Amino acid sequence: MNFLVIGSGGREHALCWAIAASPLCDALYCAPGNAGIAREAECLPDLGAEDLDGILAFARDNAIDLVVVGPEAPLCAGLVDRLETVGIRAFGPSAAAARIEGSKGFMKDLCAKYGVQTAAYARFTDPEAAKAHVRAQPGRVVVKADGLASGKGVLIPETLDEAVAAIDMAMVEGVFGTAGAEIVVEEFMEGEEASFFALVDGRTAVPFGTARDHKRAGDGDTGPNTGGMGAYSPAPMVDEAMGERIMREIIDPVVQGLAAEGAPYKGVLYAGLMLTAAGPKVIEFNCRLGDPEAQVLLPRLQSDLIPAMFAARDGVLDQFDLRWYDDAAVCVVMASMGYPGSYAKGTEIKGLDSLSGLLDVITFHAGTSGEDGRILATGGRVLGITGIGDTIAEAATRAYEAVDRIDWPEGFCRRDIAARELG
Ligand code: AMP
Numbered sequence: 001m002n003f004l005v006i007g008s009g010g011r012e013h014a015l016c017w018a019i020a021a022s023p024l025c026d027a028l029y030c031a032p033g034n035a036g037i038a039r040e041a042e043c044l045p046d047l048g049a050e051d052l053d054g055i056l057a058f059a060r061d062n063a064i065d066l067v068v069v070g071p072e073a074p075l076c077a078g079l080v081d082r083l084e085t086v087g088i089r090a091f092g093p094s095a096a097a098a099r100i101e102g103s104k105g106f107m108k109d110l111c112a113k114y115g116v117q118t119a120a121y122a123r124f125t126d127p128e129a130a131k132a133h134v135r136a137q138p139g140r141v142v143v144k145a146d147g148l149a150s151g152k153g154v155l156i157p158e159t160l161d162e163a164v165a166a167i168d169m170a171m172v173e174g175v176f177g178t179a180g181a182e183i184v185v186e187e188f189m190e191g192e193e194a195s196f197f198a199l200v201d202g203r204t205a206v207p208f209g210t211a212r213d214h215k216r217a218g219d220g221d222t223g224p225n226t227g228g229m230g231a232y233s234p235a236p237m238v239d240e241a242m243g244e245r246i247m248r249e250i251i252d253p254v255v256q257g258l259a260a261e262g263a264p265y266k267g268v269l270y271a272g273l274m275l276t277a278a279g280p281k282v283i284e285f286n287c288r289l290g291d292p293e294a295q296v297l298l299p300r301l302q303s304d305l306i307p308a309m310f311a312a313r314d315g316v317l318d319q320f321d322l323r324w325y326d327d328a329a330v331c332v333v334m335a336s337m338g339y340p341g342s343y344a345k346g347t348e349i350k351g352l353d354s355l356s357g358l359l360d361v362i363t364f365h366a367g368t369s370g371e372d373g374r375i376l377a378t379g380g381r382v383l384g385i386t387g388i389g390d391t392i393a394e395a396a397t398r399a400y401e402a403v404d405r406i407d408w409p410e411g412f413c414r415r416d417i418a419a420r421e422l423g
Contacts, residue, residue, distance in 0.1 A: 001306070002027040002063055005041065006049050006079070007070030008034050010333070010366035010384040011291035014298045015068055016040040017362065018305040025306065029062065031055060035375055036365020036383075049074050052082055059088045066091055066309060072148060075267075075287050076102035091309040093287050096263035100254070101287040104184045105146050111282055114257035116250050118282040119274075121186040127171040133185055134163045140188035145170055147179030152225055152340075156188070191276035193283070194235040195293055196243070198251045198271070199308060201317035202264035205251045207243060209300060209324065210235040211293040212418075217340060219416045226340045227381055230417030232330040232392055233296035237275060246273065246280050254285070266312055295364045295384040296329035330395040331386040332403050333366070334413045339380035347410035349375045349382070354405045360388040360395075361402040382411060392421045 001024055005015050013036050019025050020040040031051075033043030047054050049071055059067055067083050069075050069092040078095035092098075099106045111118040119142070124130035134141050143166040145153030153176045155166035170180035197208035211233040217223035238246070250271055258265045270286035270293070289297065298305065302323040311320045336343035352375055355363050364386060367379015383406070387399030396418045403413055 001025065001065040003029070004055070004059055004062070004064045004067045005030045005070060006055060006067065006074055008032050008037070008049065009070065009291050010364040010381065011289050011294040012070040013037045013040070013364040013366070013384075014294040015070060015289070017364070018298045018301065019068070022304045022306045024304065027062075029058070029064070031058065034365045035368040035370035036363065038370065050077065052077060052079050055079065056082055056086065056088070059083060060086070064088060066306075066313070068092070068309065070288060072098065072101050072286065072288055076148060089310075089313055091313050092267040093265050094263065097258055097265040098287040099263070100258070100265070100269075100285040102148055103146055104144050104284070105182060107282075107285050108184060108186075110254065110257055110261070114253045116253050116257075116282060117279060119186040119189050121184050123182060123184055124171075125182050127167050130167045130171065130183060130185055131164050134167070135160065137187075142186050142188050143167060143170060144184045144186065145176040145180035146182035146184060147176070149176040149179040150227065152176075153179055154225070189274040189276055189281055189283070191274040192237050194238050194273050194275060195290060196238060196246050196251070196271045196273055197289070197293070197297060198247070198255075198269045199312050199317065199322070200255055200265045200267060200269050201312045201315045202266050203255065203259055203315065204317040205247065205255045205269065206317055206320065206322055207247060208268060208322070209233055209297040210238040210243070211290070211296055213290065213293060214414060214417055217335075217414075219414050224340050226335070228290065228292050229333045229335065229414045230331055231290070231292045231296050232328065232395070232418040232421065233293070233300055234328065236392070236421060242275070242280065246271070250280060250282060266315075291366070292331045292333055292384045295331040295362075295386050299329050299362055299386055299388055300325050300327060327388050327390060328392040328395045329386055329388050330392060330399045330418045331364070331384045332399045332413050332417050333381050334383040334385065334403065334406065334408065334411045335381045336367075336377050336379070337410050337412050343380060344410055345378055347377045347408070349377055349411070350407040351405050355385075355402050358398070358402055360398050362386045362388070363402070377408070377411065392418050396422065
């Protein structure tokens with residue numbers, strides 16, 4: 001069978017890595033891909049992830065059996081709908097279902113309607129009304145752009161003055177562009193954060209692993225928010241009982257709710273959760289695998305990913321069984337110095353060859369290009385080095401040993417990924 005993966009980041013490299021490993025895969029393409037993905041797939045550098053017409057034409061002309069969409073933007077723009085309408089099978093939610101990520105207001109209303117616990121909230125299109133609301137709140141608030149903002153549309157003010165300034169930033173200064181024209185103001189929740197993933201076929205959901213990510217750029221969770229500087233899986237605080245509770249109280253009602261709303265969800269549903277004293281509560285939903293969570297989840301998946309994706313797409317997950325390795329995985333992201341601010345492009349990364357002999361280490365590329373046999377950094381987040389081990393500690397040690405072999409003076413990484421689990 002022939003596959004086309006959409007996207008160019010570490011998540012898409014992990015998807016290509018898993019698909020290429022399957023005996024069911026004959027041909028694998030990635031649009032647009034990157035220098036690391038080129039080892040697993042034929043990259044299509046001129047076909048952008050948001051070029052819906054181009055993707056449709058390529059899939060038709062190359063007899064693609066399944067298009068696997070990595071990022072949220074093409075999902076929210078309706079890529080899966082467009083493909084399925086012309087008879088091309090695709091893995092991922094429809095635009096209507098992807099609104100669970102594309103509109104925070106939609107997500108919050110859905111949770112309220114179907115009894116799913118999430119932070120108390122209010123939606124605003126008028127900054128003055130939003131400010132009056134925060135002044136009336138007894139505790140801290142969080143200010144979120146309604147629309148897609150590359151995972152960065154969340155402001156966490158510490159004081160009332162900062163909260164008012166945050167509303168101005170989003171709605172008046174427009175720092176999130178049109179995504180911030182509407183905002184959600186919600187209650188600040190205390191607790192441990194965890195990410196919970198489910199594979200969903202429209203009606204049935206099966207657990208697809210747990211993870212924790214590290215969003216801030218600096219060690220000790222300091223510095224600006226990023227797309228994610230590392231992750232590990234499993235998330236130890238989500239034990240079996242908590243996993244069952246999350247399925248029962250959060251995933252299943254949301255999946256049934258979306259079906260009842262006429263927007264059945266298919267694909268990977270990613271719940272960002274706060275484990276509060278009053279139980280698990282939703283921080284956000286994403287309509288796809290996370291990045292870098294995919295780089296720790298997929299190496300732990302023992303089952304072939306391809307039949308799992310088809311079962312989700314075909315609506316037969318109720319007859320499906322997924323197997324996982326017991327091992328832990330830790331991914332350390334290496335980024336260009338300066339990220340998430342401005343950074344130099346085109347710096348050379350050396351030493352990657354020395355990683356190929358390491359057992360239990362996988363090198364995922366996020367923002368690289370190849371030139372005359374050299375690997376150049378072209379993005380903010382550039383590499384994701386995943387270590388596998390019996391324990392999180394062993395996996396982290398392996399990941400950092402590999403990181404230390406990489407010769408890239410213009411890059412940096414956090415030195416404390418998964419450290420909180422190491423005592
Ligand atoms: P999001 O993009 O919605 O996941 O938010 C980014 C980060 O902001 C989360 O990972 C949390 O650390 C934090 N956050 C978001 N909403 C809340 C909330 N209501 N209470 C506390 N922290 C939050």
